[in-house]
Amino acid sequence: MLTTVVGNYPKVAEGLYSTIGPIAKWERQELTDAQLEEAFREVTRQVIREQEQAGVDLVTDGQIRWDDLVRPLARGVTGFEVNGLSRWFNNNIYYRRPILHKAPARRKPILVEDYRFAAGAATRPVKAVLPGPYTFAVLSEDRHFKRLRPFALALAELLNAEARDLERAGAAFIQFDEPAIGCGKTDVKLAVEALNVALGGLKGTTAVVAYFGALDGALAALMKSKADVVGVDVVSDPKNLAALRRAKVTKALALGCVDARNTKLESVTELHARFKAVRNLVPADRLYVSPNCGLEFLPHTQAQAKLTRLVEAVRTYRTGGR
Amino acid sequence: MLLTTSVGSLPKPEYLTAARSKARKGEIDRAELRRLEEQATREWIAIQEELGIDIVVDGEQYRGDMVAYFAEHFGGFKESELVRSYGNRYYRKPIIVGKVTRRRPVTVAWWRFAQSLTTRPVKGMLTGPYTIMDWSFNEHYPSRRAATLAIAELVREEAKDLERAGAQYLQIDEPAISTRPEEMELAIEALGRVTKGLKAKTLTHICYGDFDTIGPKLHRLPVDQVDLEFANRNFELLEFFRGRRFPKEIGLGVVDVHSHRIESVDEVIANLHKALKVFKPEQVYVDPDCGLKTRTPQEATEKLRVVVQAAREVREQLLNGRPRRRASVATSARRPYS
Numbered sequence: 001m002l003t004t005v006v007g008n009y010p011k012v013a014e015g016l017y018s019t020i021g022p023i024a025k026w027e028r029q030e031l032t033d034a035q036l037e038e039a040f041r042e043v044t045r046q047v048i049r050e051q052e053q054a055g056v057d058l059v060t061d062g063q064i065r066w067d068d069l070v071r072p073l074a075r076g077v078t079g080f081e082v083n084g085l086s087r088w089f090n091n092n093i094y095y096r097r098p099i100l101h102k103a104p105a106r107r108k109p110i111l112v113e114d115y116r117f118a119a120g121a122a123t124r125p126v127k128a129v130l131p132g133p134y135t136f137a138v139l140s141e142d143r144h145f146k147r148l149r150p151f152a153l154a155l156a157e158l159l160n161a162e163a164r165d166l167e168r169a170g171a172a173f174i175q176f177d178e179p180a181i182g183c184g185k186t187d188v189k190l191a192v193e194a195l196n197v198a199l200g201g202l203k204g205t206t207a208v209v210a211y212f213g214a215l216d217g218a219l220a221a222l223m224k225s226k227a228d229v230v231g232v233d234v235v236s237d238p239k240n241l242a243a244l245r246r247a248k249v250t251k252a253l254a255l256g257c258v259d260a261r262n263t264k265l266e267s268v269t270e271l272h273a274r275f276k277a278v279r280n281l282v283p284a285d286r287l288y289v290s291p292n293c294g295l296e297f298l299p300h301t302q303a304q305a306k307l308t309r310l311v312e313a314v315r316t317y318r319t320g321g322r
Numbered sequence: 323m324l325l326t327t328s329v330g331s332l333p334k335p336e337y338l339t340a341a342r343s344k345a346r347k348g349e350i351d352r353a354e355l356r357r358l359e360e361q362a363t364r365e366w367i368a369i370q371e372e373l374g375i376d377i378v379v380d381g382e383q384y385r386g387d388m389v390a391y392f393a394e395h396f397g398g399f400k401e402s403e404l405v406r407s408y409g410n411r412y413y414r415k416p417i418i419v420g421k422v423t424r425r426r427p428v429t430v431a432w433w434r435f436a437q438s439l440t441t442r443p444v445k446g447m448l449t450g451p452y453t454i455m456d457w458s459f460n461e462h463y464p465s466r467r468a469a470t471l472a473i474a475e476l477v478r479e480e481a482k483d484l485e486r487a488g489a490q491y492l493q494i495d496e497p498a499i500s501t502r503p504e505e506m507e508l509a510i511e512a513l514g515r516v517t518k519g520l521k522a523k524t525l526t527h528i529c530y531g532d533f534d535t536i537g538p539k540l541h542r543l544p545v546d547q548v549d550l551e552f553a554n555r556n557f558e559l560l561e562f563f564r565g566r567r568f569p570k571e572i573g574l575g576v577v578d579v580h581s582h583r584i585e586s587v588d589e590v591i592a593n594l595h596k597a598l599k600v601f602k603p604e605q606v607y608v609d610p611d612c613g614l615k616t617r618t619p620q621e622a623t624e625k626l627r628v629v630v631q632a633a634r635e636v637r638e639q640l641l642n643g644r645p646r647r648r649a650s651v652a653t654s655a656r657r658p659y660s
Contacts, residue, residue: 012406012412020404023410093407264459264460297405298405299403
């Protein structure tokens, strides 16, 4: 039973570190690109250290440079332009909607350099995280293909190329985030088809993670995808637990069981109950536990407290907490 | 008919923005800040009177965020560390840490002050219970529903106090209402608790809408008037209402609050005529899309001027015999609204 995080981490810890000042200064041209990069690296070092100190087994770089899940890729792929603000699923948080004007092309690796830096700064394995092709397509406006399927499949090809490059750079665990699955009407068949394209030829451990949504109706198909691990948010919609039981867990499960959208700190007992709920569905050696989504919705103090609590719950569960 | 108003917030003049930042650092005291907030309120009331706005607002010169303002004044809330909104924008999100309470009226003194400056009706401006809940963390209540209904009691007390003080219009904003389709019923129920038995005219402003979700339920919102943004969607929302009898008043946002461009009076007149093919004139109120606080004071004033001039001209055309363009569908053939 391993602990992990979904992806992003607060970029601001008041009194400790922050990207607010460096970005504002860079926008006013008071910092050079290189100076901003150094600021990002420093915050990345800190958030990796924090995850390690909390005891998280599989960490991420915290996506410190990322404005949102799709922005870095949209910026790195020609054919996209980034547009106005749209709501980030059912949160009071906003992202900039990419618009595709012409056939998308990836000229060079987008996240590989950042990955190398993070891996070098960490003493534990660093998971590489990418937006899933279906979510990327649904969150964008497509003025080129004008049909979801070819658009999602084209993005899947690009993401696959990026994932292969990340693997070559040493990423042994690659995750695709698919929050669009289960949020609103979902073409599950297309989502899985595109996901399988994105996962093609990868040799390491691969994961698909869905959060915010209701996954009944999607889980059975996800269990048949090429991913090794399926991540399920059982906090946003508790009915997802029953859906898991119905779908049969045939892969490793990443249980999103800590609420990363509310500051209320879970007790160890509550977390043990959530672990127990999947005890009969998947053996412990195929179970990851994590927050239900990225930690960035939380203020820094609460994000850190929740990770520490999760690790504590796993530790006491292993040592006879059952 | 075609009464003009504005949605709520108006931009803060530079001296007030500077004073608020000084007050945060403790460089000026509460009384000095209050004096400047009152000065700015006086200025905005005078501008609205001069422009000829029918139903005025106090401009919320003393508020920051529409949820945080109430969270700061209600009991049971505390402020969080910074969380990100988007890009490099951060805010302090309220956390519900105990039973929510209203120790004393929050907005009534400001409403009285604003109303004392003008003979025109001043709208009471409140944030709805669902939006306050959705935009806060909740560490106290066992569910989102319990938190929403507890907050609804406080907003109701505030609404009643405003009514008792003489407010004829009470606006209860619910911009979060379309966020989670599965909670729309909860939002309606909570808003109903706020407005039940009120004699003042009640209205709600909704924006950022996922219209597919909220559209079919708009007629069930427990208010007399629904205020929506039409301008920034090129009046496409009209299509939703066409051929249906919408049983409430409609607040028609006719200028875009997110753009620097000042709309021309002619284009707003043309859009109003389009809207009058769908709504009856006596059903329509005319205003900007949303609060104007993100524009400069100059831009806000110019946009309001356009709202008033366009509404006035259309009103005159309707009264002085320019034949009102009829909706193409005969009244008897109209589908019932839903």
